[in-house]
Amino acid sequence: MRGGYVWNRTRARVGVVLLVCILLALGHTRANAVRTNKRHSHTTTLSTSSTSPGGGPSLVRLAFAGSDEVGQPTGVSVSWSTGPKPKDLKSVVLLGTEQGNLTLRVESTAPGSQVTYLAGGTTHHHVEVTGLEPDTTYYYRCGDDSSGDDSSMLSEEHSFRTAPDVRAGAKGFTVAVWGDMGAGNCSQKTREMMQALSPSVDFAWHLGDIAYQDDWLFLDFAYEKVLDEYMASMEFFSATRAYMTLAGNHECDCHSIRCILDSELRNSLHNFTAYNARYRMPSKESGGIMNMWYSFNYGPVHFVNLDSETDYYGAAEGEHDEFYLLDSGHFNPYPNAYMEWLEEDLKQANSVANRTLRPWVIAGTHRPMYLYGNASSMREAVEDLLIKYDVDLFLGGHIHSYFRTYPAKAGEAVKDYSPEARAGKLVNIITGTPGAIDRPMRGGGVLARAGDWVASVLSKAGRAAYERVVPWLTGGPRHDPRRDAEALEDDMSIVAHHTHEQSFGMLHILNDSAIRWELVSSETGESIDRLELTK
Ligand SMILES: [Fe+2]
Structure with a gap:
């Protein structure tokens, strides 16, 4: 195993060096605003x-x-x-x-x-x-x-x-839910469909991997530009209703070539800095930390937002990012603060008084507990806790695919969604299909436009290829298709519905005793999966 690990790290380094060489040859900068870096006596493009x-x-x-x-x-x-x-x-x-x-x-x-x-x-x-x-x-x-x-x-x-005010009676509402979106062409259809349906949406819930600004392949500094572009494109939601966010691995830092080469950029953008600076989630109201973990209530539902990236045993970015380039995590004010907060939040939400007022408890996070190679860390950290406090639904993203499980625990499921069958189990939904690929290529330069075209082609044909090439280059296990295949084989027994179709979720809270989950096609707006849960 150790030999495999060393080989993977060697491949990672070889891959990075190859990429740097190729991109140096393609050297391309775009000036939007220029600042002088006195320490390094060079100019850096800030878009x-x-x-x-x-x-x-x-x-x-x-x-x-x-x-x-x-x-x-x-x-x-x-x-x-x-x-x-x-x-x-x-x-x-x-x-x-x-x-x-x-x-x-x-x-x-x-x-x-x-x-x-x-x-x-x-x-x-x-x-x-x-x-x-x-x-x-x-x-x-x-x-x-x-x-x-x-x-x-x-x-x-x-x-x-x-x-x-739920005390005036439980009023129905709708939440748009998705993870893994990104700027640019690859998610354009989803954005258009979301905008078309936005009058019926009360708030949005983005389960991490927001803009994919961190993976830019060219030498110019595009992190801010890609993030700005994504946020501008979603203003139709965010300026008119709450746009609730969670941290995904692509919020962690900037590991594009330019950021690797420029220590000031690299250090300024590490450890979820941009994510925590740009959004303002209600963590102080709920005892959480920054935008990393928090909860809020809306109507008859308690929404708990889990941090799948840092601050628990086995967190993928608890010590460093997934590329082993930069430190990350340690938002805990004291050891285990996050897990203690999570248990206390769930315990309170599950009290008789709170369940009377808000019968539903729904958890969202970025990484799922099943159906990808490294899911076991999340599962070991939170599954028992979520089930202990009777969470009704667990939503995640990270995988660019859609899965709805039967009520499950420890990999065992019952093919029955009745309240009795759900007791002691948890329904998992993974909704990572709005269109992201990990190469958001947009911009005004010739290479960026060429990249845009490539991205539009890749969005159909290249996703699978990408998921084979990148793990080889980085040595990273997270998208290793062989591991995913093994995990899938083990986990598919708990899956009730699976699709790769470009789509996003609509969670309809009908009243205090019924909710309906709907997966909406980005292409047609039709419902392509549906689940109703009752109390
Ligand atoms: Fe992710």
Whole structure:
């Protein structure tokens, strides 16, 4: 085994060297904004192309915030980005319940209300707007209102609806759910279908691997550009309803060639820095940590967000990223804090009082517990815990495929979804099919456009090839098709439905005794898998 390990590491190094040589030959840079790196006396391309050159807000996104006496969100965090800071910008949200009449003003100067993680790069603003009326539509603009109603410094007017008060009765709602999406052509169909269906969606839940900005193959620095492009393309969701996120392995760091060669970029982007800077999940309301683990309530459901990447025994990125390049993890304020938090959160959610108010407990994370080579770490860490506290549904991504299992535990399943059969077992759904391949190639350069074309071809034919080539180059086990095949063979007995079709999930909470899961085809909008669970 040791010989195999050494051989894998050798192949990894040979692969990286080969890639560097090829890409040096293809050397290509694209200038959008330039900063001078004094330490290295060279210039580094920083792309802020999606942000307004005048410093106005872009990439507007919302997440639930606040907590009332029964733990329901009372508002949202409003987040947005501005280009290289021209001066001291304010972080302000103007809002009201009438269109065009924004009489409420909230400014945040709290630590963390403006975050910049790259010198000379984008600033990310976060303002919490809480204490709002439940189940009410609010209109808002965000930005800097110093110049009055200067539209270049304030966003356009958007609206959102606050969470309902479950004490007024369990109201049905719909959540769009998916993992592994990415920018560019490969997910375009999904994006279009999501936009078409967005009027019926109350909030979005992205189960990690958001933009795939980390794997750029060319020599220019595209991390920020790809991430900006993805977030801009999803503003139709994120500016008008909560866009809840989880950390996936592609949020961990930047291991593109440029980042490997530039220690400042590499270090500035390591350990989920960009992910934690750009989004603002309700971790302080739920005792969680940053955007890594947290929970929230909405209607008759408790949503618990698990960290599948770090801070538990066997976590794939608990000590370093999967390429063994950079340190990662250690968000725990003390040993085992994450697992203790998870147990306490589930225990509270499962109390009689909370189950009466919110009968459903649904868990989401990035890596699944079954159906890929390295799933056993997650399974060993959380399966018993989730079942002990009677979690109703477990959602994940990471695999670019779709699986729905029967109620299962320790690899054994019952082919029956009735409440009685589900007791002591857990239904797993893996929804990683919106279209991502690990090469988001978009941009203005000739090579980038060529890459875009290649990506569009690869999106159909190359996914399988990619999953064979990359593990060989990196020596990494996570996408080793042989291991996946073995795992699949073992796990397929628990699978009720499996498809590779490009798709995403819609979770319909019908009332306090019924939920319906639906897999929606990105191509046709038709339901291609469906499951109803009752209490
Ligand atoms: Fe992943």
